[in-house]
Amino acid sequence: MSELNKTLSGAAPIILSDRPLRLRLGAPALLLIAFVAVPLIGNDYWLGVILVPFLILSLAGVGLNLLTGYAGQTSLGSGGFMAVGAFAAFDFVVHGGLPLPAALFLAGLIAAATGLLFGLPSDRIKGFYLMVSSLAAQFFFEWLFLKIPWFYNYDSAGTIALPRLDVFGLDVSSAPARYYVTLIIVLALTWFAANLVRSQTGRSWMAIRDMDTAAAVTGVPVYRTKVLAFAISSFYLGIAGALWAFFYLGSASVQSFGIARSFEVLFIIIIGGMGSISGNFIGAAFIGLMPLAIDHVAQHFFAGHVDAGLLQNIQKAIFGLLIIWFLIKEPDGLARLFKTIAGRVSRWPLRF
């Protein structure tokens, strides 16, 4: 489309990109909706069970996207790093007696450190092989947080739960409060990520992703930059894990951070769009909310008329078909698809 703009308006494309325009209008509008409109119209179910997990999964998506979408390093260890964040935050509160915000931040740092550690093999291995080595992180942490009772404070069920959910002395256990805290953290970290990928670090990541030999030739310290991507990505995932455990579920065990979670986060960035920040939110909405929407529709129209087991399997099949259909329609993810549609809408009814 912009190609066409160029040809139409000569050498200097004045309306080359609609991005600044949309940002100016879109960002404040979105913030207004998120901070004011949504809590006004949403009830506890919507805020606490639909939007909070959606925001947290988006954050996890941002984390993995920094690593995979921008730096080009594949990973299937997202669930493991989320578990590190959750258990570390719990241990800082319970064993260390730290307040929640500090524990959350330190838990992110711990997750970053483990990410750095498991990123070390990226010096020698690439692609699918790296992905398989990241599986080691996943299984190691699942094992660790089951095997050593100190991590879950000798709870007989192996679950972790905070005694109180408060931030700076304020009780944040109600659904709207949990929503606001999650929203603020997710937005702050997303804002940081959006700036990061436009900084020198982000550009080095993309250089490595596109061709690491070329990046090395142009003076990018390849190894250090890769490991940095692992660390920052894991920081995000760690925070997301802690939020998932305490601001969404309330209590968690390793079961909530299994390999299925890693795949879920990976699907979010594939569906949403690799190398896109907004794509994570679209992907999380699709992966997290679409099965619920299908379930609601199915419950509303078919419950009682169709065999329940069959209905559940049909829902799975529909979800799978939607994924395939979207990926055929737009292999670059929903973020690109939305951009294309937005472009078309802004010019409607004129066609190029």
Next chain:
Amino acid sequence: MRTENAIQQTMHGHSRVKEKFMKRLILTGLLATSFAAADLIAPAAYAGDNEQYVPLPTYRVGAYASSGTLWWAGEIDYFRYINEVEGGINGVKLKVEEFETEWSPDRTVEVYERVKNGKDGAPVAFFFTHGTPATYALTERAVKDKIPLVDPAGGQPEATNGLVFSYVFPLLLNYYSQASVGINYIAQKEGGLDKLKGKKIVTVYHDSAYGRASQPAIAILAKKYGFENIQIPVADPGSEQSPQWRQVREAKPDWIFLRTWGVSTPVAIKTAARFGIPVDHIIGDVWAGSEADVIPAGTAAKGYQALAPYPGGADFEIHGRLRKTILEAGKSDLRDPKFFGAVYYNIGLINAALAVEALRTGQDKFGHRPLNGEEGHWAFEHLTIDDARLKKIGFLGLLQRIKLSPSDHEGGGAARIQQWDGQKWVLVTDWIQADHDTLAPLIEEKSAAYAKDRGIAPRNTGAEN
């Protein structure tokens, strides 16, 4: 850029028909979703003034679906029987609705939040969690929302102490009692508790919170009776267990207590046979004692015994009633009638019957109308099912006597032992009671620790009654 152009070209190059189809598809989807959303936002009160809402978080998809489907069939068949044959509970019909969770605690939390306020004016009196991890995830929410979580033969053993865990009900037989019943049965076979002295009892367990849950209880019993307690873990999923059973053989145990789950049970039975360990000296616990656990093990399982708070078999009184009114009337949720009376089907029947009896108890106090969560809580805490009642509802022999109180949320604490004869489960004992006096201090200690961690003040029931 390149892709964008390619897409443009595709869109223009190809026929308009496709585009129209796409639009229609999206429109239909949006329309359907908005209907569902409307349903979600406004719980209209147009029906069900005299209905009790019973949401069931089930798993018909995923790794545990095969046993799950029988379980839900049992529950749904019994609820249908109550609704259609008995006309509801004192005229109050049960409005049952299923929600898929794939056995994920995270999805169960979502379902719980979706249903906790009831539906169309029909209130929720209790919530079956259908899984121990889900019970853990919901424990604190349930207290806040005043909805009893019912998880028979599962959950944290210390939740038996209802003074601390006021809204959790690990009915029938908690994990400590399961261990105790197992040991008591072994003593019975050996000819008395005093004969346990010097014996070797190996526990092969699934290395998870579930598998380890009974360890403190066995440790106490080992100390009391003087048997040697050897614990051998099997990592999930447990599809290869040669090292463990080699270890078992080296220990030369007198008895083996098998606390596995899922695929690890048949593998354990088969591997034990390979190492020449007599199968009739292996005693499975509750979740290792269904048809799904022994049929895959083939002939190796013949003679295997298991704890049965949920006995298998289709010859109990209630099965006769269901066969006539539900199964043969074509109203059963069971797809293959072969599984009528399977252990998992009976689990469903028993759990449903417990819920129905609790609602009946509650209605006797609060009136013949649907109950809310708080009333359901009172009802479960005062649930009593004696032999006369068991006989009346057709569960004699299938369900043990039940008596709950605010401080005892287990209410039973017994199991029968059943043995696999190669074709079906045969009950070999009557109800064997757990040693509650020995286990009480353990429950006291663990629940006190929990109360301290979470800042819960134990209830004073004197003030409530």
